[in-house]
Amino acid sequence: xxxxxxxxxxxxxxxxxxxxxxxxxxxxxxxxxxxxxxxxxxxxxxxxxxxxxxxxxxxxxxxxxxxxxxxxxxxxxxxxxxxxxxxxxxxxxxxxxxxxxxxxxxxxxxxxxxxxxxxxxxxxxxxxxxxxxxxxxxxxxxxxxxxxx
Amino acid sequence: xxxxxxxxxxxxxxxxxxxxxxxxxxxxxxxxxxxxxxxxxxxxxxxxxxxxxxxxxxxxxxxxxxxxxxxxxxxxxxxxxxxxxxxxxxxxxxxxxxxxxxxxxxxxxxxxxxxxxxxxxxxxxxxxxxxxxxxxxxxxxxxxxxxxxxxxxxxxxxxxxxxxxxxxxxxxxxxxxxxxxxxxxxxxxxxxxxxxxxxxxxxxxxxxxxxxxxxxxxxxxxxxxxxxxxxxxxxxxxxxxxxxxxxxxxxxxxxxxxxxxxxxxxxxxxxxxxxxxxxxxxxxxxxxxxxxxxxxxxxxxxxxxxxxxxxxxxxxxxxxxxxxxxxxxxxxxxxx
Numbered sequence: 110x111x112x113x114x115x116x117x118x119x120x121x122x123x124x125x126x127x128x129x130x131x132x133x134x135x136x137x138x139x140x141x142x143x144x145x146x147x148x149x150x151x152x153x154x155x156x157x158x159x160x161x162x163x164x165x166x167x168x169x170x171x172x173x174x175x176x177x178x179x180x181x182x183x184x185x186x187x188x189x190x191x192x193x194x195x196x197x198x199x200x201x202x203x204x205x206x207x208x209x210x211x212x213x214x215x216x217x218x219x220x221x222x223x224x225x226x227x228x229x230x231x232x233x234x235x236x237x238x239x240x241x242x243x244x245x246x247x248x249x250x251x252x253x254x255x256x257x258x
Numbered sequence: 259x260x261x262x263x264x265x266x267x268x269x270x271x272x273x274x275x276x277x278x279x280x281x282x283x284x285x286x287x288x289x290x291x292x293x294x295x296x297x298x299x300x301x302x303x304x305x306x307x308x309x310x311x312x313x314x315x316x317x318x319x320x321x322x323x324x325x326x327x328x329x330x331x332x333x334x335x336x337x338x339x340x341x342x343x344x345x346x347x348x349x350x351x352x353x354x355x356x357x358x359x360x361x362x363x364x365x366x367x368x369x370x371x372x373x374x375x376x377x378x379x380x381x382x383x384x385x386x387x388x389x390x391x392x393x394x395x396x397x398x399x400x401x402x403x404x405x406x407x408x409x410x411x412x413x414x415x416x417x418x419x420x421x422x423x424x425x426x427x428x429x430x431x432x433x434x435x436x437x438x439x440x441x442x443x444x445x446x447x448x449x450x451x452x453x454x455x456x457x458x459x460x461x462x463x464x465x466x467x468x469x470x471x472x473x474x475x476x477x478x479x480x481x482x483x484x485x486x487x488x489x490x491x492x493x494x495x496x497x498x499x500x501x502x503x504x505x506x507x508x509x510x511x512x513x514x515x516x517x518x519x520x521x522x523x524x525x526x527x528x529x530x531x532x533x534x535x536x537x538x539x540x541x542x543x544x545x546x547x548x549x550x551x552x553x554x555x556x557x558x559x560x561x562x563x564x565x566x567x568x569x570x571x572x573x574x575x576x577x578x579x580x581x582x583x584x585x586x587x588x589x590x591x592x593x594x
Contacts, residue, residue: 124502131528131544132535144481172483177501179486183493186480195541198500209494213480232540237567251480 111142113155116169120177126168127193134165134199134228139172139179139210140188147188150214157218165225186212186251192225194232201228203241203248213249220247266328267291267367279368288367292377295325298333298347299377305344306383309391311398314341322347326363326377327356340398342391351377352384497574 117123117137127135138154140147151169158167172179172187182191190211192199200208201224215221223242231239241248260275268287272278312318318334318341327350335345350356357378364374492498535542 120501127502132532141481146480179483180488180491181493181498181501183486183495185482185484185486187483188480195539195544196502197541197544198494199540233536235538235540235542237540249480 111148111151111155111169114138114151114158114167114169116171118171118174120175123168123170123175123178126166128196130166130193131195133163133194134225134232135193136165136167136225137191137193138167138169138188139175139182139184139191140169141171141173142169144187146214150188150190153215153218153221157222161222161225164229182210184210188212188214192228194228197232197237199228199232200238201241202238203243204245205248205250208238212251215243216247220244279366284367288369291325292369292373295323296376298322299351299379302344302347302351303379303383305348306379306387307390309345309387309394310343311391311394312341312343314339324350324356324359326360328359340395342394345387345391348379348384348387351379352381 117126123137126137136154138147138150140150142148142151154167154169158165161167170178172184178184182189191209192201192211198209201211202208203211205212211224215224220243227239227242260273262271262273263275263278264271265278265284268284272281274281278284314336318336320333321330322333323329324331331350332346333344334347335342335349360374360377363369364371486493494500
């Protein structure tokens with residue numbers, strides 16, 4: 110499934126994507142192509158990408174190739190999905206401790222579509238953080254490991 | 259002229275006296291009345307031999323008009339939940355009053371003598387009927403018991419199969435939490451897929467259900483790729499500079515063409531579309547052309563804050579001011 114979505118392999122490419130995607134939600138999936146949960150997520154992303162083509166642009170980023178971003182976004186679990194709009198990082202309150210990214214896969218395609226739509230609408234209204242429409246039951250739970258605690 | 263008399267059969271007044279009975283009209287009426295009554299009596303007579311007992315139904319309240327006695331008689335005999343068919347009629351027909359009334363009727367209306375017997379039930383017949391009624395009651399009870407037993411067996415079977423289903427699903431599970439499992443099952447996959455998979459291969463339940471059950475709990479555990487902490491370098495939570503804002507060398511390809519290139523033309527078209535978008539959306543005033551300085555992007559991190567963006571922004575600004583002041587102080591110590 111990951112061969113259906115465009116991939117970004119270097120920091121420069123990611124920079125370019127962030128700066129040049131205009132008036133669309135930019136979805137960056139950070140992970141590895143072989144990881145099973147990443148495969149699930151990639152499946153959902155590729156199946157919905159054409160429906161969301163007017164509202165969003167979806168790219169896959171390999172965490173091993175872009176250590177700068179992996180480190181900047183503090184990506185400890187893969188897959189992690191980060192959203193941008195017009196070069197601005199969009200935060201979403203999923204009910205999980207980390208608002209800056211979505212960790213794990215989505216349960217259904219509709220969940221992802223709803224999320225992208227909510228982000229798009231929020232961005233159109235000038236909001237930098239939006240409330241996720243996904244049922245908290247369907248948000249994957251993970252333990253945020255704090256350092257030295 | 260004879261005095262006016264009313265014939266109940268013809269439902270008419272006549273003045274002929276005793277002669278009326280022999281008139282054509284009267285005879286016709288008589289024939290029809292008897293013909294109406296006969297089938298009922300015949301049905302009752304049949305019931306003497308084989309009395310039928312049935313569950314009570316409001317239809318059993320029906321009444322029959324006895325011509326001879328001139329009264330309504332309950333056709334079926336019912337008691338509680340059960341009914342004996344034609345019981346009521348038989349009882350009436352066997353009674354002595356009815357016999358007397360029949361005799362009188364026959365004499366008055368001058369009906370055929372042979373017909374009379376058909377409308378009477380002798381006491382012996384009635385006794386026979388009572389015996390068969392008892393037999394009928396017994397057999398009815400037996401039947402009811404059978405039906406109840408059958409239903410119980412069916413219910414037991416269904417319950418059993420349900421238990422099997424639950425058991426077979428719970429057994430090969432890795433997660434030792436049957437309640438969680440069964441409730442998650444119930445709320446997620448429809449029982450269809452589960453039933454299909456378990457009915458087909460109850461012995462080997464794949465990992466398929468197990469990961470689905472674990473979905474929200476432990477995840478088909480997410481791959482952990484290590485603490486992303488490089489001390490000294492900030493990340494999004496600490497409010498560091500995003501990598502895409504970091505100024506880097508830009509390689510410009512030397513394509514010296516005069517006038518707008520094809521790409522630029524397309525970009526112009528895009529810009530036309532932009533005018534239709536809401537003006538207060540995020541990044542509307544994003545200046546694509548200007549080069550951005552380091553401290554431009556107002557992404558403050560502050561994930562762990564509750565509260566409004568304004569507050570985190572305010573905090574950032576105060577901290578930035580403090581930082582600048584400090585660096586200012588270090589750089590240029592004031593010479594007083």
